[in-house]
Amino acid sequence: MSELENPFQETLIQRHRADSCTVVIFGATGDLTHRKLIPALYNLAAGGDLPQQFKVVGFARREKTDDEFRAELEESNKKNSRQGHDATLWASFSQNIDYHRSEFQDLAGYQSLKLLLEEFDKERGVPANRLFYLASAPEFFDQIMLMLRQSGLNEGVGGKWARVVCEKPFGKDLATARHLNEVVNATFHEKDTYRIDHYLGKETAQNIMVLRFANLMFEPNWNSRYIDHVQITCAENLGMEGGRGAYYDTAGALRDMVQNHLFQLLSLVAMEPPTDLSADSVRDEKVKVIRALRRYQGVDEVAKNIVRAQYIAGSVDGVERVGYRQEDRVNPKSMTECYVALRLFVNTWRWQGVPFYMRVGKQLPKKATEISVHFKYPPQAPFPTTLQRGTRNVLVIRIQPDEGISLRMLSKLPGVQLLLQPVKMDFRYSTSFGKASPEAYERLLLDAMAGDATLFARRDEVENAWSFIDEIEHAWHNDGPQPPMNEYPAGSWGPKEADDLLAADGRVWRRL
Amino acid sequence: MSATLEDSLAILGQEVPLGLVDKALKELWGHDEVRTRASLMNFAIYSEDPASITPNTRLLEEITSEHACRGLLLLALPGGEPHARAWITAHCQLHDGHKSVCSEQISFVLEGGTMNQVRNIVFAHLDSDLPLVCWWQGDLSANFSERFYSVMDMLFIDSSSWKNPAHDFAVLAGALEQSTARFRVYDLSWLRSHLFRTALASCFSNATALEELRHLQFVEITHSKGHRLAGLLIAAWIGVRLKCKLEASDGIKLVTPEGQSISVTLSESGEGEALQRIELRSANASLSVSRDCGAAYVCTTVQIGDHRHDQMLPADPVTDAAVISEQLSRLGGQSLYLQMVPMLRGMLR
Numbered sequence: 001m002s003e004l005e006n007p008f009q010e011t012l013i014q015r016h017r018a019d020s021c022t023v024v025i026f027g028a029t030g031d032l033t034h035r036k037l038i039p040a041l042y043n044l045a046a047g048g049d050l051p052q053q054f055k056v057v058g059f060a061r062r063e064k065t066d067d068e069f070r071a072e073l074e075e076s077n078k079k080n081s082r083q084g085h086d087a088t089l090w091a092s093f094s095q096n097i098d099y100h101r102s103e104f105q106d107l108a109g110y111q112s113l114k115l116l117l118e119e120f121d122k123e124r125g126v127p128a129n130r131l132f133y134l135a136s137a138p139e140f141f142d143q144i145m146l147m148l149r150q151s152g153l154n155e156g157v158g159g160k161w162a163r164v165v166c167e168k169p170f171g172k173d174l175a176t177a178r179h180l181n182e183v184v185n186a187t188f189h190e191k192d193t194y195r196i197d198h199y200l201g202k203e204t205a206q207n208i209m210v211l212r213f214a215n216l217m218f219e220p221n222w223n224s225r226y227i228d229h230v231q232i233t234c235a236e237n238l239g240m241e242g243g244r245g246a247y248y249d250t251a252g253a254l255r256d257m258v259q260n261h262l263f264q265l266l267s268l269v270a271m272e273p274p275t276d277l278s279a280d281s282v283r284d285e286k287v288k289v290i291r292a293l294r295r296y297q298g299v300d301e302v303a304k305n306i307v308r309a310q311y312i313a314g315s316v317d318g319v320e321r322v323g324y325r326q327e328d329r330v331n332p333k334s335m336t337e338c339y340v341a342l343r344l345f346v347n348t349w350r351w352q353g354v355p356f357y358m359r360v361g362k363q364l365p366k367k368a369t370e371i372s373v374h375f376k377y378p379p380q381a382p383f384p385t386t387l388q389r390g391t392r393n394v395l396v397i398r399i400q401p402d403e404g405i406s407l408r409m410l411s412k413l414p415g416v417q418l419l420l421q422p423v424k425m426d427f428r429y430s431t432s433f434g435k436a437s438p439e440a441y442e443r444l445l446l447d448a449m450a451g452d453a454t455l456f457a458r459r460d461e462v463e464n465a466w467s468f469i470d471e472i473e474h475a476w477h478n479d480g481p482q483p484p485m486n487e488y489p490a491g492s493w494g495p496k497e498a499d500d501l502l503a504a505d506g507r508v509w510r511r512l
Numbered sequence: 513m514s515a516t517l518e519d520s521l522a523i524l525g526q527e528v529p530l531g532l533v534d535k536a537l538k539e540l541w542g543h544d545e546v547r548t549r550a551s552l553m554n555f556a557i558y559s560e561d562p563a564s565i566t567p568n569t570r571l572l573e574e575i576t577s578e579h580a581c582r583g584l585l586l587l588a589l590p591g592g593e594p595h596a597r598a599w600i601t602a603h604c605q606l607h608d609g610h611k612s613v614c615s616e617q618i619s620f621v622l623e624g625g626t627m628n629q630v631r632n633i634v635f636a637h638l639d640s641d642l643p644l645v646c647w648w649q650g651d652l653s654a655n656f657s658e659r660f661y662s663v664m665d666m667l668f669i670d671s672s673s674w675k676n677p678a679h680d681f682a683v684l685a686g687a688l689e690q691s692t693a694r695f696r697v698y699d700l701s702w703l704r705s706h707l708f709r710t711a712l713a714s715c716f717s718n719a720t721a722l723e724e725l726r727h728l729q730f731v732e733i734t735h736s737k738g739h740r741l742a743g744l745l746i747a748a749w750i751g752v753r754l755k756c757k758l759e760a761s762d763g764i765k766l767v768t769p770e771g772q773s774i775s776v777t778l779s780e781s782g783e784g785e786a787l788q789r790i791e792l793r794s795a796n797a798s799l800s801v802s803r804d805c806g807a808a809y810v811c812t813t814v815q816i817g818d819h820r821h822d823q824m825l826p827a828d829p830v831t832d833a834a835v836i837s838e839q840l841s842r843l844g845g846q847s848l849y850l851q852m853v854p855m856l857r858g859m860l861r
Contacts, residue, residue: 005722006713006716006717006722007716007725007753007754007755008709008712008713008716008750008753009713009716019717020717020718045824046826047826048707048710048711048714048825048826051714051717052714052715052717052718052812052814052821052823053717053718053821053823086808088805088806088808088809088824089808089809089824092805092809092823092824093824123819124718124819124821125718125720125816125817125819126718126719126720431548431550431580431613432550432552432580433552433578433579433841
């Protein structure tokens with residue numbers, strides 16, 4: 001028997017096994033910790049997926065005791081836990097949660113954290129791995145990294161690993177992203193750096209590769225010969241509720257959604273098959289897509305291919321909404337877009353000439369994220385209706401809500417005449433699989449503990465994405481003439497100019 | 513047919529002539545715009561117990577809540593003149609608070625049922641292109657024949673319910689040797705301990721605990737009444753995983769490749785879940801999993817020298833339907849189980 005081999009582990013199902021570790025959450029009193037991270041860890045505990053001798057340390061600036069911290073977390077877990085809240089399990093789980101008060105820039109606080117972690121290791125009898133989760137505001141990342149390095153917490157003890165998970169936004173442009181990457185990589189190796197994008201933890205996003213590469217029927221048609229265009233939509237029916245305007249007005253839809261979530265979806269749709277499922281094989285192929293994006297330089301090119309807009313007053317679901325510039329904590333003269341539509345091209349053999357249309361916006365009629373792949377018309381059209389609108393084959397991958405896949409095809413209408421009618425084949429996760437999927441954060445936290453970085457963004461992915469986004473931002477915010485900031489009423493499907501973007505190509509946005 | 517059995521048939525829904533089952537199903541769904549029929553597999557339950565109609569219908573209902581399928585309920589009653597009757601019904605679940613998603617159930621009562629009759633009726637009513645999962649309840653009787661298991665993709669059995677486990681394991685081993693047998697076998701008696709075993713595995717998640725395995729001397733397994741086989745399965749699992757040989761002795765003795773002798777004792781304690789407690793002991797350490805944390809969790813205790821660590825981990829589901837649902841969700845392999853069977857058969861001798 002090898003010293004490192006657990007002979008009983010082999011009996012377990014194929015899932016990631018995390019090594020014994022302590023998770024330190026920076027920004028532990030924040031919303032993300034309460035709504036997502038702790039419920040995710042609790043649900044992992046409920047599923048038996050947490051390692052033995054697992055510990056959580058909440059690191060934050062506010063004064064509070066361990067018990068106060070646990071009590072607050074318990075209240076939020078009751079509201080946010082996917083599988084409900086069990087008092088017995090919580091009692092067992094929460095006894096492994098500690099609170100550590102310190103300023104983010106206070107080295108002494110990190111030194112005392114180190115002593116606390118060493119104390120845990122003594123209790124365990126063996127050193128444990130350490131996962132540092134940066135859930136604080138991004139302006140503290142530099143300080144936290146510096147202090148982790150100076151205190152020596154960035155080094156694993158006794159052959160154990162030390163990793164860092166970084167929440168978005170990872171920079172606000174290429175320069176800041178590069179700076180952050182340098183700071184992070186000066187503290188942790190790239191292999192120990194996990195940049196989280198929760199979209200990649202969603203079941204349907206993970207299913208894109210399965211759909212494409214495990215089903216022979218799709219991949220041979222997945223190219224410019226058969227695909228007319230692809231649409232990626234991320235619609236939100238909310239605006240700047242809960243004071244979100246303060247952050248959003250400094251970012252905008254392009255930085256907040258396109259640079260990360262939508263580019264990740266684009267990569268999964270357009271990538272070549274990876275040679276294997278290792279993290280780097282998958283990410284090598286994904287980053288090639290971003291690198292191959294046709295660049296838009298200068299105001300004219302950007303204006304021709306990208307539409308930006310802000311919502312004006314309107315109503316969503318019958319509720320009156322104010323315009324973007326009237327939202328709480330938003331500059332009344334703001335030039336930040338809350339809607340963007342893009343026409344993109346991936347300059348590869350596979351995708352030559354196939355436009356990828358993306359749209360993302362706030363205060364749209366409903367919440368929906370989906371990818372639709374629109375196939376070309378058949379080369380020969382013996383039927384009278386084949387060239388009418390709505391008669392192309394469309395494969396739709398619904399990311400959220402109502403996760404699933406549908407395929408539109410043509411069928412003969414029953415009767416003596418040869419009339420064709422579009423019909424839809426629909427696969428829904430909720431109907432086919434009764435069991436609820438784990439939350440994205442559960443999967444991603446487990447992966448980070450188990451050392452699988454496949455669903456995390458690599459440095460070159462992030463920097464290449466920012467490089468593309470920066471050129472658009474420069475065109476939008478240069479001192480000279482700028483592409484227009486369009487408007488759309490809250491509750492509509494975006495500005496007319498976004499429809500015109502597709503109409504110019506003889507296409508329309510898919511009706512959601 | 514007894515009056516009691518006849519009374520229990522009402523739960524099966526609408527009786528239809530055997531040759532008109534498909535037509536009746538089409539009519540069932542054709543008139544219904546509100547409900548959606550869903551199916552990912554054919555799920556057949558085979559039983560020779562006349563009292564199984566009602567509990568098996570309930571079990572199918574529970575399984576379909578998580579796994580949309582075409583349910584096939586087969587009650588074979590040996591003896592008498594061959595006579596078959598069929599019923600159809602549906603199990604519907606609300607999704608998203610409004611959408612009713614349904615799995616259909618076709619039930620057959622086969623009096624004087626020979627295997628030919630069972631096989632032909634099952635073959636004729638499968639949802640095409642979908643896998644066939646069969647839960648064979650009770651002993652592997654003469655009806656468990658090659659012509660039937662050759663069409664199965666997954667076979668669920670419960671070795672704890674077998675009257676003569678040595679005989680039935682021999683039948684199973686024989687079936688698995690057939691070139692036409694392509695089914696994966698899942699033993700409920702084994703599946704019921706999945707999370708219990710997971711908990712035991714987690715006790716050995718560090719090098720210090722692993723080191724103690726070399727010095728293991730005693731394994732104590734406590735099982736509930738009627739579940740000695742579940743205890744033996746665990747003993748065989750430990751033996752196979754530690755690459756032990758089974759040594760002939762009064763009790764169960766495992767010998768590791770290094771020559772370390774491990775004494776295994778099984779004891780029975782009350783009712784409840786099949787496995788109650790496992791403890792592995794060396795001179796310096798004790799690692800145990802027990803049911804001391806309530807119904808939903810198991811407790812693990814690792815005591816090595818002065819260091820002690822306790823943890824709560826999820827317990828296995830209790831009902832057979834939940835155990836099967838879990839397995840259908842996991843889609844795990846069967847290789848380990850098959851590796852264990854020879855040692856288990858050795859223990860049964």
